[in-house]
Amino acid sequence: NEPLEVLRACINVAVALEYLDRYDEALQVYVDIRPKLVELDKPMVLARNDFNMGVLYFWLGDYTLALRKLEEAHLAFQHLGVLAEMDQVDLYRAMLYLELNQFNSVIETCGAIEKRARERGIIRDVVLARRFSALARGYRQWPGDWKAAVETLEHARDQAESRQATIQVAQINLDIALLLLEAGLPQQALPLAEQAVFYFEEQKLLAKQIRARIVYG
Secondary structure, three states: OOHHHHHHHHHHHHHHHHHOOOHHHHHHHHHHHHHHHHHHOOHHHHHHHHHHHHHHHHHOOOHHHHHHHHHHHHHHHHHHOOHHHHHHHHHHHHHHHHHOOOHHHHHHHHHHHHHHHHHHOOHHHHHHHHHHHHHHHHHOOOOOOHHHHHHHHHHHHHHHHHOOOHHHHHHHHHHHHHHHHHOOOHHHHHHHHHHHHHHHHHOOOHHHHHHHHHHHO
């Protein structure tokens, strides 16, 4: 007899489906429960639901809907004064800008995120912000400053390893491999890509495994 707790449980189910790369199923959960959250007038939970929808639209490649949902969530979190949630939205916006080759927007967004995350001591967000910013710097006016980008990524990887954040380490290895490959250094890129493929296979993360296999191939 607690409808809000039921909806929160549904959100947790959707998050688990997302981590299993079952994006369509996860998105349907968020779509189904949204009208109920509006009816209950729970703006914080609704904003998180919209944020999660934006993330899934991003992974599914619908960038227009992703930007719209992320913007709605950002405005809601801003109105509620929840800075930590705003940073999470901005991290995904940075990822989206990276996909759209809007490198200056990535660097600007990530610089602000890293500053705020350092002030709050959120190392995970510092690592992510540095990772995305490094990729943007490496690709901007290619070959750009790719050597500095690789060094930044290696530093971010060290931070991730110190936290035993193994998924982040594998993702960063793949980022470095991609930059090395683009820079004409496939022999250096190969072992890093191979490590990422092995890890994502071991963890049964299909979408991440596909990306790693493309770089490795």
